[in-house]
Amino acid sequence: MRYGYRTxxxxxxxxxxxxxxxxxxxxxxxxxxxxxxxxxxxGYYDAYYMKAKLFQKRIAAEFDNAxxxxxxxxxxxxxxTAFKSGYNLADPVKIYATDICTVTINIAGLPxxxxxxxxxxxxxxxxxxxxxxxxxxTLLNTAFAYENIVGGFGEIPEV
Amino acid sequence: MNYEMVVGLEVxxxxxxxxxxxxxxxNSFGREVNSQVCxxxxxxxxxxxxxxxxxxxxxxxxxxxxxxxxxxxxxQDRKHYFYxxxxxxxxxxxxxxxxxxxxxxxxxxxxxxKTIGITRIHIEEDAGKLLHDxxxxxxxxxxxxxxxxxxxxxxxxxxxxxADAKAYLETIKSILQYLDISDCKMQEGSIRCDVNVxxxxxGATEYGTRCEMKNVNSFSAAVRGIEYEYARxxxxxxxxxxxxxxxxxxDDAKGVSVPMRSKExxxxxxxxxxxxxLTIVVDEGKIAELKDSMPELPNVKLQRxxxxxxxxxxxxxxxxxSIEKSKLFDECINLGGVTPKSVCNxxxxxxxxxxxxxxxSIAETSINAKRLISLISVIEKGEISNAAxxxxxxxxxxxxxxxxxxxxxxxxSQNSDASALEGLAREVILANEKSVTDYKNGKTNALGFLxxxxxxxxxxxxxxxxxxxxxxxxxxx
Numbered sequence: 001m002r003y004g005y006r007t008x009x010x011x012x013x014x015x016x017x018x019x020x021x022x023x024x025x026x027x028x029x030x031x032x033x034x035x036x037x038x039x040x041x042x043g044y045y046d047a048y049y050m051k052a053k054l055f056q057k058r059i060a061a062e063f064d065n066a067x068x069x070x071x072x073x074x075x076x077x078x079x080x081t082a083f084k085s086g087y088n089l090a091d092p093v094k095i096y097a098t099d100i101c102t103v104t105i106n107i108a109g110l111p112x113x114x115x116x117x118x119x120x121x122x123x124x125x126x127x128x129x130x131x132x133x134x135x136x137x138t139l140l141n142t143a144f145a146y147e148n149i150v151g152g153f154g155e156i157p158e159v
Numbered sequence: 160m161n162y163e164m165v166v167g168l169e170v171x172x173x174x175x176x177x178x179x180x181x182x183x184x185x186n187s188f189g190r191e192v193n194s195q196v197c198x199x200x201x202x203x204x205x206x207x208x209x210x211x212x213x214x215x216x217x218x219x220x221x222x223x224x225x226x227x228x229x230x231x232x233x234x235q236d237r238k239h240y241f242y243x244x245x246x247x248x249x250x251x252x253x254x255x256x257x258x259x260x261x262x263x264x265x266x267x268x269x270x271x272x273k274t275i276g277i278t279r280i281h282i283e284e285d286a287g288k289l290l291h292d293x294x295x296x297x298x299x300x301x302x303x304x305x306x307x308x309x310x311x312x313x314x315x316x317x318x319x320x321x322a323d324a325k326a327y328l329e330t331i332k333s334i335l336q337y338l339d340i341s342d343c344k345m346q347e348g349s350i351r352c353d354v355n356v357x358x359x360x361x362g363a364t365e366y367g368t369r370c371e372m373k374n375v376n377s378f379s380a381a382v383r384g385i386e387y388e389y390a391r392x393x394x395x396x397x398x399x400x401x402x403x404x405x406x407x408x409x410d411d412a413k414g415v416s417v418p419m420r421s422k423e424x425x426x427x428x429x430x431x432x433x434x435x436x437l438t439i440v441v442d443e444g445k446i447a448e449l450k451d452s453m454p455e456l457p458n459v460k461l462q463r464x465x466x467x468x469x470x471x472x473x474x475x476x477x478x479x480x481s482i483e484k485s486k487l488f489d490e491c492i493n494l495g496g497v498t499p500k501s502v503c504n505x506x507x508x509x510x511x512x513x514x515x516x517x518x519x520s521i522a523e524t525s526i527n528a529k530r531l532i533s534l535i536s537v538i539e540k541g542e543i544s545n546a547a548x549x550x551x552x553x554x555x556x557x558x559x560x561x562x563x564x565x566x567x568x569x570x571x572s573q574n575s576d577a578s579a580l581e582g583l584a585r586e587v588i589l590a591n592e593k594s595v596t597d598y599k600n601g602k603t604n605a606l607g608f609l610x611x612x613x614x615x616x617x618x619x620x621x622x623x624x625x626x627x628x629x630x631x632x633x634x635x636x
Binding site for chain 1: 239241243427429430431
């Protein structure tokens with residue numbers, strides 16, 4: 001094991017892999033490994049991975065279409081304000097749902113950035129600017145213009 | 160019940176490119192452990208592979224050599240499994256869309272041409288190596304070989320005997336060497352083979368269950384493994400059992416194969432397209448250019464030598480096996496004027512002897528096709544004797560002279576003028592009455608004596624064969 005943890009006692013190679021990974025990986029990592037392995041496994045590839053790839057093309061095409069009309073698309077970065085520390089991590093699907101705006105741009109293969117755009121009850125709100133493929137320049141220009149219009153991004157709020 | 164064997168072979172050949180397939184590391188064998196490595200081939204997090212174009216070119220050349228259809232668009236895929244010599248825990252390979260597909264290879268076995276289908280050729284990266292040492296109670300990992308480019312050549316199950324399998328493997332090897340894309344040193348692991356064997360009753364059209372056999376480390380081990388598997392599977396069937404589909408390991412020392420993993424434990428490689436690499440797109444012009452650059456292939460040469468020029472297969476093989484010898488042979492045949500068999504003889508004996516003894520190539524001597532043809536020609540015409548021919552040859556190895564010049568210089572020409580020799584023979588016969596009488600009385604040695612006297616009288620210049628014939632003829636008058 002080159003990086004990080006290696007279990008101290010094991011009987012054979014399979015045991016070494018199993019124990020090191022079980023003991024060393026955190027819950028979210030394990031979750032994702034299991035999901036990834038499942039969607040690629042024999043008999044499930046077409047139903048999950050292949051379908052997802054086709055959807056990816058569809059999503060990317062829809063954005064492409066939209067960018068025929070506009071230069072920048074604006075969304076919230078996250079569908080809520082900042083999480084409270086100690087936020088309940090028990091429901092992973094709920095957590096994944098908060099990624100909806102940012103994961104989408106990864107799937108579509110587009111550049112994006114996030115800037116502060118105000119507060120709600122003292123908690124900051126993030127605004128995501130999405131640009132055309134390879135058009136980081138427009139994004140940066142837009143964010144810069146916005147920063148100037150609002151007079152800077154101000155002090156970092158107290159936690 | 161008679162069974163026939165059905166064999167398919169998978170050959171992995173390491174390509175001799177300068178760099179590895181996905182990184183800049185040098186592609187060379189035998190370096191100090193873990194010295195030919197970088198973050199990419201060691202699979203460090205955050206690294207990205209970049210495809211070495213030469214690998215694609217070499218694979219396409221092999222595709223052309225095996226009559227394959229080259230796929231102008233193809234992709235690379237991840238093949239997942241865990242093993243200490245595979246740092247990324249996946250091998251980048253090609254799954255459903257290989258670079259080359261649907262080819263064929265003609266092999267010559269015992270003077271007969273057999274056609275073996277080629278299913279596909281694809282590119283992939285090699286894994287590292289595990290080393291074992293008594294001082295260490297485990298295995299040591301050497302990643303030097305990670306990322307060395309491989310082509311995998313998969314045959315159709317068209318092979319029907321272990322002898323054909325060996326011929327197939329040897330032909331693949333000679334083509335790889337002719338194309339100069341692999342050095343094919345089985346002892347260095349640059350060419351490897353997995354064997355698939357099944358059996359079925361003679362005349363049956365359906366295939367039996369096949370077993371894959373790994374750890375076949377030489378072509379002759381492949382022959383032994385195939386024979387063993389054939390016998391083992393028949394034994395199972397004759398006893399009323401069924402052949403289990405499994406992967407087995409060949410143990411050459413013990414001469415047996417043992418199960419490695421069964422179908423239940425079969426690996427699920429979870430293939431998916433490698434997202435870090437671009438689609439491989441080769442333009443038709445490049446594909447055509449590579450096809451045009453192909454030399455005449457060794458198996459085609461072999462067939463031409465044996466079937467058209469009448470060279471015995473064993474000698475033909477030894478000429479074809481050497482790019483230099485076959486080049487010289489072809490040049491001589493092109494110049495023409497002598498029998499192909501004579502050219503073959505000179506190359507397989509005298510020239511080969513020189514090359515073996517000195518380790519040098521013919522290119523380092525002053526012998527070339529023109530001079531060789533010239534030499535063979537004067538011998539065939541009887542202008543010099545075979546013995547004199549050898550002298551001319553030896554001289555040409557050291558001195559930059561034409562045969563004609565050497566013959567003149569050393570006075571090697573022999574007299575093959577029938578009337579002159581006859582005149583000489585008559586003189587000798589007249590001068591040796593007793594020997595003539597002895598011969599006529601049944602003493603056959605006397606002939607030898609008389610011929611010897613003729614040779615002496617001619618100062619060794621008479622064509623000995625001709626001399627003997629003339630003397631014999633005169634004595635019977």
